[in-house]
Amino acid sequence: MSLLQAALGASDLGWNVLPVDHHKRPHRRLTLTGHSQTRDGKTAPSWKPLQTQRVQTEWLHTWFTPDVPGLAAVTGAISSLVVLDFDGEAGWALLRKWGLSPNALSGSGSPHVYFEHPGWHVRTVASGSLKNPPFPGLDVRADGGMIVLPPSHLSNGAYRMLDVSPQPVDTLPEAVALWVGLLPTPAVTLPEAPLPEAGTDNDLRALLDEAVSRSAQGRNNAGYWLARQLAAQGLTRSDAEPWIRRFQATMPDTDSQGRRDPYTLTHALSSLHSAYASPVRSRGARRTTQGMSLQQVQVALPRLNASQRAELARLLAGAAYRLGGLEMAAATLREVGLDQSFATWAHEQAQRNVSLPGWPRVERFLKQLR
Structure with missing residues (x-):
């Protein structure tokens, strides 16, 4: 199958596609249809408009000539596509642990798994850019991102398609789906946080x-x-x-x-x-920073989106685990209505001697939300 045929097929699926060069960069042929920007006095290809603008069929015939090596899809709402990119040995370990089957393999052999976009904003995340990623080896290609598609043949090798159909969200562990942003924020009714009492x-x-x-x-x-x-x-x-x-x-x-x-x-x-x-x-905070942090969590939770809730659950699980192990981590998450499976994540990190976040990290995260 030629790249043009693959591009037309992907377009029929509703995916916005574009040509890329051997290094996954937008190809210069984009400039032939006006998709360009001026940089340092020179004209360069630009794919940003394709995040919101539907690709026209005639553009595909202009872009995908025999000298173009690669095809990519714009991920996110425009294509109703979210791709999980499992990188390296750590990525393969996650894929096997979660029992997932790849939809495609990259030129280097990294598995890609496709999901339908949920309809709300889903961030694009490179785990390598995170100081303490919850799932090392997992990258998310969603709104504002793109993913190379088969049958591209780039500098890292040939891409292969195994199954083009997106997978159900429930194939993912709930904690992962929440962190990625594929699940909606659950409604939580929280009790009013009591104020600390003065000493007797x-x-x-x-x-x-x-x-x-x-x-x-x-x-x-x-x-x-x-x-x-x-x-x-x-x-x-x-x-x-x-x-x-x-x-x-x-x-x-x-x-x-x-x-x-x-x-x-x-x-x-x-x-x-x-x-x-x-x-x-206050007395309550002096005895345990956890008490005051949980009061702040209760105040902040109703306005958090799914990805923020997942990040907060990760931080809370780590901080509580450091104080009282798996049982305290699960109880803390249960108390505030967050996904308790992050307690298991904290336990696994601790077993691998990976440093867990403490209560100052929780407080700093909450402060950034104000």
Whole structure:
């Protein structure tokens, strides 16, 4: 089959196609139909308009002459096509693990698997560009991307078609389909997140006793420590002041060396001011950053798209796994209504001694969404 015949057949399937050179770059014959751009004073081929503009049959006859080595499809909504590109040994390992059959093989032998575009935006992702990809070896060709099609013969070899029909989404593990963006965002009803409560009197008395004990090593340091602890318990500055005054009243007029050096109320209130001038976590956040992060997750979830939910599930699974293993990772994802299979992913990464994301990564991701 010639490239022109293959291009006409792909066009009949609704795929937008274009010619490419030996290195997968848009071929110069695109300029003959006005698909060009000026770069450094020179005319260069441009395929960007084909992401939204339907290819006309007469263009195919202009583009695909015998000297053109390659044919590519514009992936995404325009072609209703999403392609998973499994690269190298890691890619083949994923393909076998998930029990998938390739639709095509690249010139280097990498398997390509075709899926119907779901109708919403699906990002194009190269796993090599991600710092910590959830599925190393898996690239996604979707909106804004393209994929070389058989029977192209490029510098990396000949491409082969095995089955042109896209595969059902349910052949993919749910966690993968969510990360790729092939599944819709599930509706989740979330409870209102409770605010952290201030410490009880017993908690505060215990802190006061501890501060008095610490004063033997320095009253100013002990007073500042107490003020920070009161702030971390959720007390306002005005509520904390009586406890600081109690602490000051218990202090002797001599320092730890027995020399006369009164610890005045001015000293104590200065420590209080300094403590409340610095950022202090609430009691709930102090005990575990997880609690505050999950509250932020509950607020952010309703506005996330499918790919963002999958990325958040990956980060949460990793952070929770680091604290309590597989059981905590699954429970954390279940609590916020995210895909629990990412807990298994975290377990597999840990078994391979791959570093997992921590709670600061979760908080940074949530902050970027604001």
